Amino acid sequence: MIAIITHQSREDTTDQALVLLGKLNELALDDQADACEQLHEQAERLYQNLAESLSE
Template sequence: MNSNKDHYRAPDILALKDQASLLLENLKDLDLDDQVDACEALHSQADRLYQNLSKSLLE
């Protein structure tokens, strides 16, 4: 039986972080400050999620 931990893979989390970084760069180029702030918050959340999941999966 697969555990819930099997559903979270580090490459998926890293891809999400990479996409958020790319979006942030594009929004900065378009001078969309409110969207940049939201994207930075999302990126920070993705980083915290990655750290928490990494710890959980390594236990």
């Protein structure tokens, strides 16, 4: 059950991040879009690390 909730939350976060990146790109806020993309990538790596640690 916990894994399902975590996975659904991760999908929601990914969707929100992609919407935000799209809006920032539309507004020609490239620096902010780049920062958001970097944060998203860091969050993905953190999620993977936590998932691996918890599965051990």
